[in-house]
Amino acid sequence: MKASILHAKVLPSLLGGTSRHPLPAELIHPSGSASDGTLEMLSLLSQALRFTRPFSPDSFAVEPEIKDERAILDAALRRPLIRFLKGKSATDHPARALARAFDRLRLRPHPFDLLMIDGFVRSHAEKLGPIAHHWADRQKPEAETLSYFDPELLDESNWAQARLSRRVAFLEQRRREDADAARALLESTWPNEEAEARFRLLQALQTRLSGPDQPFLNTLEKDRAPRVRALAAKFLSRLGAGGGNPSLLACLERIKQTESGLLRKRRVLQLELPANAKDQAASRWILQTFDEVSFNELAGAVNLSENDLIEASAKDDPLLLALALVATNDRRLDLLERVVEHLPHAWERMFESGLDSIGTMTEPERHRWAEIIVQPYRKELPTAYALWDWLHRLLDAAAPAPVMSILLKADLLKKLPNREHSSPPWLELLAAICPSPQRADLRAQLAGFEPALSANSLALLDILDGMEKNRTHV
Amino acid sequence: MPLSLDRIEALAPDQSSLAAARKLLKPASWPTLAEGEGLIWGECQGSGATPYRVAVNEADAGYKCTCPSRKFPCKHTLALMWMRVDRPTTFAPAPVPEWVKDWLSRRRGSSATPVKPRDESKPKSKASIHLTQTTETETVADAKAEQRAAAAHERARLEREAAVLAGLEDLDVWLLDQAQHGMANFVVQAAQSCRTISQRLVDSKASGLAGRLDALPTRLFTLPDPVRPTAAIRELGQIYLISQAYRRAAEIPPLLAADAKQAVGWSVTRETLLGDSDALRVDAEWRVFAVISEAQADRLRRVETWLWRESGTDQSPSCALLVDFVPLAGGATTGGYLVGDHVEAEMCFYPSAIPLRAQIATLKKGATQSSEPLKMPVGTLSACYAQYEEALATLPWLGTFPLTFRSATLRRTGSQLFIHEENGLSLPIASSQSNEVLPLASVGHVDGIGLWNSYEFTLAWAETSLGRWVRA
Numbered sequence: 001m002k003a004s005i006l007h008a009k010v011l012p013s014l015l016g017g018t019s020r021h022p023l024p025a026e027l028i029h030p031s032g033s034a035s036d037g038t039l040e041m042l043s044l045l046s047q048a049l050r051f052t053r054p055f056s057p058d059s060f061a062v063e064p065e066i067k068d069e070r071a072i073l074d075a076a077l078r079r080p081l082i083r084f085l086k087g088k089s090a091t092d093h094p095a096r097a098l099a100r101a102f103d104r105l106r107l108r109p110h111p112f113d114l115l116m117i118d119g120f121v122r123s124h125a126e127k128l129g130p131i132a133h134h135w136a137d138r139q140k141p142e143a144e145t146l147s148y149f150d151p152e153l154l155d156e157s158n159w160a161q162a163r164l165s166r167r168v169a170f171l172e173q174r175r176r177e178d179a180d181a182a183r184a185l186l187e188s189t190w191p192n193e194e195a196e197a198r199f200r201l202l203q204a205l206q207t208r209l210s211g212p213d214q215p216f217l218n219t220l221e222k223d224r225a226p227r228v229r230a231l232a233a234k235f236l237s238r239l240g241a242g243g244g245n246p247s248l249l250a251c252l253e254r255i256k257q258t259e260s261g262l263l264r265k266r267r268v269l270q271l272e273l274p275a276n277a278k279d280q281a282a283s284r285w286i287l288q289t290f291d292e293v294s295f296n297e298l299a300g301a302v303n304l305s306e307n308d309l310i311e312a313s314a315k316d317d318p319l320l321l322a323l324a325l326v327a328t329n330d331r332r333l334d335l336l337e338r339v340v341e342h343l344p345h346a347w348e349r350m351f352e353s354g355l356d357s358i359g360t361m362t363e364p365e366r367h368r369w370a371e372i373i374v375q376p377y378r379k380e381l382p383t384a385y386a387l388w389d390w391l392h393r394l395l396d397a398a399a400p401a402p403v404m405s406i407l408l409k410a411d412l413l414k415k416l417p418n419r420e421h422s423s424p425p426w427l428e429l430l431a432a433i434c435p436s437p438q439r440a441d442l443r444a445q446l447a448g449f450e451p452a453l454s455a456n457s458l459a460l461l462d463i464l465d466g467m468e469k470n471r472t473h474v
Numbered sequence: 475m476p477l478s479l480d481r482i483e484a485l486a487p488d489q490s491s492l493a494a495a496r497k498l499l500k501p502a503s504w505p506t507l508a509e510g511e512g513l514i515w516g517e518c519q520g521s522g523a524t525p526y527r528v529a530v531n532e533a534d535a536g537y538k539c540t541c542p543s544r545k546f547p548c549k550h551t552l553a554l555m556w557m558r559v560d561r562p563t564t565f566a567p568a569p570v571p572e573w574v575k576d577w578l579s580r581r582r583g584s585s586a587t588p589v590k591p592r593d594e595s596k597p598k599s600k601a602s603i604h605l606t607q608t609t610e611t612e613t614v615a616d617a618k619a620e621q622r623a624a625a626a627h628e629r630a631r632l633e634r635e636a637a638v639l640a641g642l643e644d645l646d647v648w649l650l651d652q653a654q655h656g657m658a659n660f661v662v663q664a665a666q667s668c669r670t671i672s673q674r675l676v677d678s679k680a681s682g683l684a685g686r687l688d689a690l691p692t693r694l695f696t697l698p699d700p701v702r703p704t705a706a707i708r709e710l711g712q713i714y715l716i717s718q719a720y721r722r723a724a725e726i727p728p729l730l731a732a733d734a735k736q737a738v739g740w741s742v743t744r745e746t747l748l749g750d751s752d753a754l755r756v757d758a759e760w761r762v763f764a765v766i767s768e769a770q771a772d773r774l775r776r777v778e779t780w781l782w783r784e785s786g787t788d789q790s791p792s793c794a795l796l797v798d799f800v801p802l803a804g805g806a807t808t809g810g811y812l813v814g815d816h817v818e819a820e821m822c823f824y825p826s827a828i829p830l831r832a833q834i835a836t837l838k839k840g841a842t843q844s845s846e847p848l849k850m851p852v853g854t855l856s857a858c859y860a861q862y863e864e865a866l867a868t869l870p871w872l873g874t875f876p877l878t879f880r881s882a883t884l885r886r887t888g889s890q891l892f893i894h895e896e897n898g899l900s901l902p903i904a905s906s907q908s909n910e911v912l913p914l915a916s917v918g919h920v921d922g923i924g925l926w927n928s929y930e931f932t933l934a935w936a937e938t939s940l941g942r943w944v945r946a
Contacts, residue, residue: 011704011707014653014656014657014707015656015657015658015703015704015707016656016658017653017654017655017656017658017659018653018654018656019654019655020656021656036650038650038653038654039646039649039650039653039714042649042653042707042710042711042714043711043712043714043715043718044711045707045711046707046708046709046710046711046712046714046715047711047715047870049704049707049708049711050708050712050866050870050928051863051866053859053899054899054900054901054902055902056892056894056899056900057885057887057892057900059887060885060886060887060892060894061885061886061887061888063886063915063916065916066916072940075941079479079480083479083483086489087489087492087493088489088490088493110940110941111913111916111917111940112913112940112941112943114913115909115910115913115946116946131916135912135913138909138912450497450500451496451499451500452493452496452497452499455496
């Protein structure tokens, strides 16, 4: 009996039920008196179906060709990396450090490992190269996915296709070299950008913001994204154009101006906090109130130079905190340094305020920022884990060498209360924040801990060392 | 089988066990650490007054610990293995103590352990490894008792035969009912319907068929909706074939009859198989290319270790399958071998028209990890599929079968991935692997091996331009 006959005549009966669609009588050959032949037909059809070759499509989808110029992680590091990322970490600091190392060293995970480190890849896709980025986006509809392009060198012809963080960095660099050309570059791609990209790219205009930027900023007053409109208005206000900055007016309403001194009168400024803003709530109120104001605007509004503004605020901690936050936001580290001279606990106060970003600072600027706020604590470092955790998150880089030296010299780990329980997050954070040249010193300190407590941190240091060594040899 | 961190990681039931083991890596926690005759053992000071005794056989990663943990292996065993890898010098050479010998003598051994003939002249050991005092046992064979036991055994066999045949009659009636109601209808109520007949077959001592029917609904529901009714025809047709082959064993080739008997539920014990001088034995070098573990309804995990033959003649089976069962509660997911392990062993195959399942009769050389590419035949996927069809003609209820391929590509239509041979065959990749194999879609041509279950292809191993890819 041919398979085609079985398919045509027997299959419909067995699918619908032989009681309603009896099997064709001419095909039935019972194997014994007790059988009516139905089960024989069932097994015959079963075999015929098993011998039917699987369906082969005529055409297949064309897979996107993703060019990834990064080097693949060395084979010897693949297993340790998977083991580390699949293991239990007390914090996400090690994963952050690893992602940074991948990005900085222009490395990428082996494509075959992506599934095993899926959580890590999803969390840090931008830093792991285009192939990992494509992997992380694999569930998204095609329309939502971005182009996966990450060339070693960006120029004006290819910058628009790179991932956002690199584009922002490139635009800032161009602003420093040639502010007008950078703005023209941004204007050329502006209509095609998404809201998030528009906001982050516009932040780059803060670098060397000047009069010629005004026409472009004026066009943004009707942007669809409120964040972009607000940022454009802030920049316009700094340029002295547009309407008055409502945030500035709100700040000025709260700044009380008096004079002091017998022989030489000096202006004294004081921030009047709302009655319901106390302690931490006060810091948060300051952050919210001064978020949209620039240092230059503020100084101009009270008819003082920037340095005199700091001097006039020197006796008022809330106002100094506001100035520290504004200086950070403006990337005016020279002013921040002066503010911190009067507000040595700026680190703790800024942490309390809930500051969660230091804007578009470059890595050297972030390093300098950290040095400025940590320096006053060099004699007695804070042992609150939350402060260091916050510092690492905002830095998004290894600590600058001077900060790490202070940290290692202080031998902070020995002062931790309840060492058994508090150690793992600390050790992981220190390993994640430690710059390459100081890892040997950190290892020496870690040697004093139980292997179970320090194993994760040592494993992280080993992997980071391995990645750097491997990259140096390429 | 040298211990390694990878192997310990694979053996660990979960990450927390590894984390707990890490805390025991201090030599201070171990008053005794010793080695000898391929074994390592130690005493770990736990929270109790007496330390836990831990022993590990390095040859096959077999282990025993006296702690009450329900995880297998426990943290003490993992810690002992870990210390062996990290600092082997801390293990002092010593004569094997009685408690370790006692454990060794009572080990049944997994499929990875060769069987040593029991020395009948020695007394049987006590049940606990704490107690090692010798007992005086001298049993004189009682011929009459032996005869009585043989007669009872035969009576039990006949009773089971009768029960199985009665169960098969019920199965016929049930199958006929399903055919009359139609497979489209069967698919809708497969779970309830299969459970009923499966329980009846368990009562009839046809456990093999019962298990097959019990697993059928799950198998159907892993397939796309439209193909389920035809898949039900395929599966139920095979079950009828098995039951017919069992009843007509005298009319079919003996090896096929042996297959039918095993499929119905008559098991061949390891000892019986290895004691059978007629059993097919293949002495060769093997490479583990897949380890597949699957939880079963009976709270056991079935661990399949697939080995590819890398030496010897072309006539003998090119693949061997070791099957282990481990308790689900223990958390273990591996039989001890890792993908990529190279083994030199004599395999003893279960009697079958298409020999696949085997036991290790003699282990010549323990497992060592090898980075060498798998030695596969030069044939194409189509050629290999033709061999599968031949095997299917020989054994109509053939299950999972290994297929090799050369210079194939991974292609996609919609969300379905295929292993595709230019101008040849395309096999659908198992839906459970759709994420896992995705990176292979961009590496061009690959050589490899996988497992075909007549519905989908589970890719197990691929040699690519980016190195070796193996199933996770």
